[in-house]
Amino acid sequence: MNNMQAYESVTVPGTRRHLKTEEGRWRPEANSALLVFRQETAAADEGQLHGVLEAAETVRAAFAALGVFAAPARLGLPREAKSGDLLIELGTVPGTANPEAYRLEIREYVRLVASDARSALHGLRTVHQLLSSTKCELAYGAIEDEPIMGERALHLDIGRKFYTQEWILERIREMSVLKLNTLQLHFSENEGFTFESERHPEAMSERYLTKAQIAEIIEEARTHRITLIPSLDSPGHLGWALRDRPEWLLKNKAGEIAKGALDITNHEAVAFVMDLIDEYAELFADSPYFHIGGDEFIDFGKFDDYPQLGGYAREKLGIEGGTGVDAYVAYLNDVARRLEDKGFAVRVWNDGLYRDDLEQKVTLKPSVQIAYWTKWDRKMAPAQTFLDKGHELINFNDAFFYYVLGENAGYMYPTGEKVYEGWSPGVLPRIAEGQPQEWTMPYPEGLLGCSFSVWSDKPNMQTAEAVASGIREPLRAMAEKAWTGEKRYATYEEFAEACRAAGLEG
Numbered sequence: 001m002n003n004m005q006a007y008e009s010v011t012v013p014g015t016r017r018h019l020k021t022e023e024g025r026w027r028p029e030a031n032s033a034l035l036v037f038r039q040e041t042a043a044a045d046e047g048q049l050h051g052v053l054e055a056a057e058t059v060r061a062a063f064a065a066l067g068v069f070a071a072p073a074r075l076g077l078p079r080e081a082k083s084g085d086l087l088i089e090l091g092t093v094p095g096t097a098n099p100e101a102y103r104l105e106i107r108e109y110v111r112l113v114a115s116d117a118r119s120a121l122h123g124l125r126t127v128h129q130l131l132s133s134t135k136c137e138l139a140y141g142a143i144e145d146e147p148i149m150g151e152r153a154l155h156l157d158i159g160r161k162f163y164t165q166e167w168i169l170e171r172i173r174e175m176s177v178l179k180l181n182t183l184q185l186h187f188s189e190n191e192g193f194t195f196e197s198e199r200h201p202e203a204m205s206e207r208y209l210t211k212a213q214i215a216e217i218i219e220e221a222r223t224h225r226i227t228l229i230p231s232l233d234s235p236g237h238l239g240w241a242l243r244d245r246p247e248w249l250l251k252n253k254a255g256e257i258a259k260g261a262l263d264i265t266n267h268e269a270v271a272f273v274m275d276l277i278d279e280y281a282e283l284f285a286d287s288p289y290f291h292i293g294g295d296e297f298i299d300f301g302k303f304d305d306y307p308q309l310g311g312y313a314r315e316k317l318g319i320e321g322g323t324g325v326d327a328y329v330a331y332l333n334d335v336a337r338r339l340e341d342k343g344f345a346v347r348v349w350n351d352g353l354y355r356d357d358l359e360q361k362v363t364l365k366p367s368v369q370i371a372y373w374t375k376w377d378r379k380m381a382p383a384q385t386f387l388d389k390g391h392e393l394i395n396f397n398d399a400f401f402y403y404v405l406g407e408n409a410g411y412m413y414p415t416g417e418k419v420y421e422g423w424s425p426g427v428l429p430r431i432a433e434g435q436p437q438e439w440t441m442p443y444p445e446g447l448l449g450c451s452f453s454v455w456s457d458k459p460n461m462q463t464a465e466a467v468a469s470g471i472r473e474p475l476r477a478m479a480e481k482a483w484t485g486e487k488r489y490a491t492y493e494e495f496a497e498a499c500r501a502a503g504l505e506g
Helices: 046-065 117-132 165-177 211-223 267-283 307-315 324-340 383-388 405-410 416-422 464-484 492-501
Strands: 017-019 034-037 074-076 086-090 102-106 110-114 141-145 151-157 182-186 227-234 249-251 257-262 289-293 345-349 369-372 393-395 402-404 427-432 435-438 447-455
Touching: 034 046, 046 074, 046 086, 046 117, 086 117, 102 117, 110 117, 117 141, 117 165, 151 165, 151 464, 165 182, 165 211, 165 464, 182 447, 211 227, 211 267, 227 267, 257 267, 267 289, 267 324, 289 324, 307 324, 324 345, 369 383, 383 393, 402 405, 402 464, 405 447, 416 464, 416 492, 447 464, 464 492
Parallel strands: 034 074, 034 086, 086 110, 151 182, 151 447, 182 227, 227 289, 289 345, 345 369, 369 393, 393 447, 402 447
Antiparallel strands: 017 141, 102 110, 102 141, 249 257, 427 435
16 A cells, blocks of 8 residues: 555545554544534635535435434534544645545544545545444544546436436435546437427437436535536437438438438538537536537548538538548537537547548647547547647546446446456557557546446346446446556455445445
8 A cells, every 4th residue: 555554444445645643543423523614714615614514414324324423514613623523624635736635634533624525525435434444433543635537437328228317316326435526427319318308309208307307416416526417419329319300310422311410511400409509508507518429420431421521611611622520520619619608618539530541621629628438440549649639538448437238339248357457547448459558657637537438228138226236346446446546455356345344335
């Protein structure tokens, strides 16, 4: 364990620096207090204080199950803290600028220093797991903790398989325990569209989440300090939304429709998608990111089968020598610009961009972030290309993190052991068999984080309960490696035992 002494208690994910400093043990009781320090010497940020109180209340039920901290969290001063209490203080953790860093000082009472409600929640989760793995007592010491990866995410394809509101809420709660901080909801696919649309109800599936239910999901995510990202894929994967508008689908020179592909040369078709994007941008106005897709629009090696795209690039967009890929990238830029004007950072999948077999004259806006999921085709750009072009990148490595229902397209369900033994934050989709694509520490600043993905290709192959069970172990393994950046246990079974000791169920 780096910079750590042997310690009898465990957490998942593990803590980065844990030192035993003196003799003594902290023992909270049922009547011990959860206190949030309102500083007397500075103007209190009431919103921040409320957020920290809310974070404490979020964990208090778990504490109560251990028989400690029965009373609601309250504001208090250090001089009020008694033996067994836990005092949360908003402040700067020395030696780091990481916004999720926190420090625990364990003595007669515990002092938790955190910069905001999210980092305070992380610290409280750590205390809970430490108590779960002991007899509700901790040796005096200090913990300084922060994640290696800034974003640690779960992506859910809820467009092809309907998941209930409660199922999604339960995933949010599980993510919070693992200190995962981002949830992406992919609600539009060729086989379904599962968010209510007031502007275009014809786009919706028979079963869908209402806007009231989505608002409750947004609130639960906010309570657990999890960032939500809406994912409305275009110009591909629009088969369901356009099922009654075949004239808005792209056709090749033989007159054959490209499955789910928007005719981006058709003004009315584009306006329809932009209207949907505006609607969900309003619904998710508090989210910092919006994923616009961009993947699998057509076979990216066959733009010549759609000569109208190249003609549109040259004649309507005025791109000298422009081809189909330029029309495609120009469309992505238009969507990105629209959303950036509303305050979103925009994300796209990587597979159609900067390919070796395409001369791309239109440059993708460098502000667009890349969800890097695959390099199954050698012509796809390596990850470094995106950094060189000024983009930031999230590692969606499909070889480790794609849980594809029905094991469609050659995918196998990932296991906790595979993720724990074979992946680290710098391991990206390989170039080919025996040709890894990997960054080593210190990781480039442009690597924002990583994400596990559930794809509902064959939605009836597993129940929602089976999906929840199937992703549990690999998600824990990703959470561990994304936070600590290292393999701390000799075997996966030792890590699984640590999960059990920390009180993780299942």
